[in-house]
Amino acid sequence: MINHIRLQYRMLLIIAFALSWANGVGAATPSSSNLTRGVGVHLWASSKTEIDQTIEAAASGGFKIIRWDAPWKAVETTKGRLQVPPLWDYAVEAAHKHGLECLLILDYGNRFYDAGDKPLSKDAITAFTNYGAFLVSHFQGRVRYFEIWNEWDQANGYTSYGKPTDYVALVKSTYPALKQANPDAFVLVGAFSRITYYNLINFERRRNDFEQFVKSPGLSGYADGISLHPYLDVDPKADTPKKFDQFLTLIVQLVRRTPGLEEKPIFITEIGWNTSRNTKSGVTELEQTKFLAEALRATERLGLSAAFVYELRDGSDNISESGSNYGLLRHDWSAKPSYEMVRSLR
Template sequence: MNFIVSTSVKLSKINMKIAIKFMILFLYSLNAYSFELGVGTHLASYHKNSSFYMDIAKGMGFTSIRDEIPWQLVEVRPNIYSIPDIINKNGDVFGNIQQKYGMSGILILDYGNRLYTQGNYPSTDADIANFAKYAAWIATRYKGKVKYYEIWNEWLLGTGVPNKKNKRPSDDIYLSLVKETSLAIRKADPSAIIMTGSINPLKEQDRKWMLGLVSKGILNYIDAISIHPYSFQFKDTALQSPEGNSLEVDSFEKELKNIHNSDVPIYITEVGYPTNYLFGGFQEGRAGIDTIKYTLLAKSRNYIKGIWWYDLIDDGVSSYNREHHFGLLSNDLNFKSSAALLNEFSGLIKNSEVSMIDQSVNGQTHLVINYLGHKGNVTWDNTTSDSDFLNQLRHINHSATK
């Protein structure tokens, strides 16, 4: 009898400890969506059903995906809108992303339409009005389901425009497009978070373009700026590094704030490292370490609200096509180093507070990570081995979850 009572007391204490641990985890998880850990997808081109890929993304610890429902495919006949079979996976996921998967989504509203723009940029008031009507239909369909809308994707680069030799419309056209589209979304779904830009702030022309739009009042119509701070293409090794890259983003954010006279939320909606061996690719191991470092550095900035790694799965197998090798998973769904490390540390990334103590390009970086009530230091510089860096994170992980 005494043994049973004693054992029951011990079990109660153990259960209490477990309950407390889960309560702490729950309280931290309430803040998980304050910083999104996301991934880009190309659901329409994937071979299996959408649930298969969403389960992979959620299993890796991602809180959000980013994909598109292009205007061209939604409005094939004037003023008649539908989700065609070719993007049915996208439509299904965005319609169920919160309820079925417990995730959020960025839905990109993008590109031209042959009915009005011959597929090119919208360039007239009529084009803009028709784009806004498409956006309104989408926002009405997914009201309360899609958390984020991103207006256009890489306007400056001409992404999605069939003939990149066509002259880009004036900045006033872009400003008008953003204004009218934003107003249409707000009317359909006032709770939606709207962003635009998708620029690379490491490039001077991109910064100058966006700063000019901010001066013209673009932030009166949107909630945030989206950026794509790819650094693999720079010869400057400082810019290639997570440390140099993030410091340059800091500089851009300060310029935005100086013009806007208040804080400007930034979403990193694309960034990644190609792992092809030709034409400037990264070794898998290096890409993995830099992915974790950059994610932690991003989370240490209060103005950065999330990061979406590009992309979930390699888009091809050609050694000569760099665009085929940005995936966290290979084309045959094997985890690359970046995927394995994100999978290992996603809980720490999502449910921790990361504070910056010190950072420089060539000197030491020092972060304090508060994970489930346990504080730990993570430091590195140019002499720190990858294993030493990872062991610091694993020590925090183990101490907080044991």
């Protein structure tokens, strides 16, 4: 009985915190309602049951867009033949039924080109471009938002680390083809990893890939919006809200001071903190709630267009693995306090 009372008391405190935060933002930021809240999910290889559970949870959480991978390797399984997996159509239709839009990430390598690595050769870039245009055309009228790659600078998708100049080449090939396939498509570029912003705040690991990218000549003609992944998990408990606000402000200023990008919408397509027991980067569930609330406040203050929490659900029940514990929901689908906080903002 005592434990039950403590649990109820804890949830009341969480809800009170969330509601007071939401009211504060509304009073301080008249344009806060313009921020679109999204969440990262994993659907491309999911079953119907998991798709249904995921979409229902995202809709119940008050999100408006779900962001998920639509990898090249799943569309071109035979060289030269492009086919969308039927369950992707099912996922898009299920999302619509729950009032959700989709943002699809065009990403990762294909074993038929450049040995499955990042598309760098002329043939591979052309094939990637064709895949992207095919996908955009297939979902015309059903999916508006697309993103070219996810963290090009990293080895995601079992690929090699990428250079910003090579990413620019891919963007300049792919973007026009996507717009030709569907002029109404909204195409995001960027989405470099966290370490490429660290030079802005003099962190030890200094990389300026993102800065090189946004300052690439002519980039403004190949982007409808700029995508950011401003994770801040270095010494996360040391005044994180203040540090994050400063960090995000510097990144946004870099974009908005770049000729041609001043008026481009800025989307945070990933932001989050993991609740693992990793002593270096893990935080408690209540800290995750607080940090996300303050991150959303900063995002609204800066007038960004959208913020996507990474991610909806923990990737596994291994509480020691940092990469598997960013979820607002635990792996068993039970809600963390952060999910209740976001849901209260509707």
